[in-house]
Amino acid sequence: MSTSSDCAPASPAPSRDVLRGLLETMLFIRLFEEKIVAVYPDQDMKCPVHLCIGQEAVAAGVIAHLRPGDYLTSTHRNHGHCLAKGVDPGILLAEFFGRASGCCRGKGGSMHPMSPEHGILGTSAIVGGGIPHGVGHALAAFLRGQDAISAVFFGDGASEEGSFHESLNFAALKGLPVVFVCENNHYATNSPLGARQPNPDVHRRAQGYGIPAERLDGNDVEAVYAAAGRAAAHARAGLGPYFLECVTYRWKGHVGPDCDYEKGCRPKDELFDWMERCPVKRFQSRIEDAGIMDAAGTQAMIAAISARLDAAVAWARGEKYPDAAEAVLGVYAPAEV
């Protein structure tokens, strides 16, 4: 992939622990999404789900550089980001199942996870709506003299919204510690990028605002990890925002657990080509080939994650629904500080 930027120097190669961690995060996200695919036909997860199967390397590679006190802003396609930042899968699933112990007490659904202790202060499903929030978190950190950075995830479609441009302009103007991460999966619902943008290089827009920007293979977790390391170091050093365009592809339909090529939403060959470039399988082989883990080790990792997720699903399904009386509560925060 082409890289065009004034990048910081390459950081040292990731340790074996880091590499194992990246694989574990990617597997965790993949298996979480597959669990949803498995349970969805039961029709008790009564909310739309936007799955990120195929895009796991972006969440894993970027978020590995975030600290607990750093902020993260996501979108409707948020499961991977939340899990990588450390949000408990059971709390997410309980929310998707509409339970009172979900992260929003059953009021948010799958598009609006939040977890203040992980720096996720709410999630917008208005395309482009969350981008300025992430910039605002960085402004808050700056005004308080905190050394937190803010990672802002969004899709290629969001880069068409006015809020994207306004946010980049302001973040660059104020030199705020933001890492913008565009997950360019080539589609916004069923609309291909070429039908929407005259210039397919999203990252060049950021360069227009004077923000250092890179375009990279978003299915190569090591490439993402390296670029995100440069981005996070740049922001932490007080040098201002940094922009990553991670080129990737989603395997499932825009929403729901099914593939959409049967409906003619996109060419089957295109999907199958990208599935050949599976970010998880590719990295798993790399780890096994390099002798960092053997096949038995990766299988054990998969089994442990799967067991944890089964337990999370069972727990979430066993939780209580909120009392119907709660529907009218909480429109306003209590007035007293």
Added chain:
Amino acid sequence: MPWSKITETSLEPASDGDDARGRILSYPEAIREALAQSLAIDPAVFVMGQGVDDPSGMFGATRGLHETFGADRVFDTPLAETALTGVAVGAALGGMRPVYFHNRPDFLYLAMDQLANHAAKWHYMFGGAACVPLVLWACTGRGWGSGAQHSQAVQGLFFQIPGLKLVMPSTCYDAKGLLIAAIKDDNPVLILDHRFNFRNRGYVPEEMYAVPLGRAAVRREGRDVTVVAASHLVMDALRAAEEFAAQGVSVEVVDPRTLRPLDEETILNSVAKTGRLVVADTGWRSGGVAAEICALAAERCFDALKAPPRRVAGPDLPTPAGCTLEEAYYIGKNEIVAAVRGVLKQK
């Protein structure tokens, strides 16, 4: 927390004008003092907006604050109302208390997504796990041919949105106390002010005080007709009441001050007493604030009503610019007088 010490005072004047009790300030000075005191007691407060640090300083309301509190805490913004509102929301979520100024409410339409889809819903949508202590302030202009995009009364649109608080001050005392209450509040609060108010001078205590959001003020007591009016129409209603007093008709003037939450009790108590209601609102007539307050009375104290409630509201038109058309467009004291006559005639 610095804000828990801010008292709600009862030293409340019935209306503006010279007051024997003490210090008189101009309207912009009252707002400026609220901002300066808030910036001084809480480092989480900051002020942003196009022109807040320029020589005119938002008609004087923010003048010079950047010199006292620094350019980090009082700053000019790019012309990007959509994202800057989102930035303010994000900063509020990150523990700050932003106050975002717009010199015209017309520009709030560009912030509608962040206000209606985000700020107002955040507390509810996340099951109470987040709040957005954000103040937006915008000032309606009027006259001198400002026209359709620089003089709108937009309160009706924002009035509809659950989760947003909506404030329309009328006196210098309230301009300070309501702004402090808004900054202190953990919810997004939109203050819609009016340039006509900026001509007012009135009693403003020096201490820091909050006028509670959601509590109306009875500006003048009366027996025969209730006039509910907000912002600069309070003055018009008081002038109308004065005229009627000379004719032996007693008009009660209720200033809701906060439209959301609305002090229904004070309005309904007044209507229960007088049996007649006129609601004056600068916004558009159809589906607006006046319509809602009339519906409230019809639904909740129908038996007390001696006549159908009446709306005195802006016509359902964009604001025309030419001076003769503008003159025909606006409502004021004369329209309130005519409506009061109307409800008095009906038995």
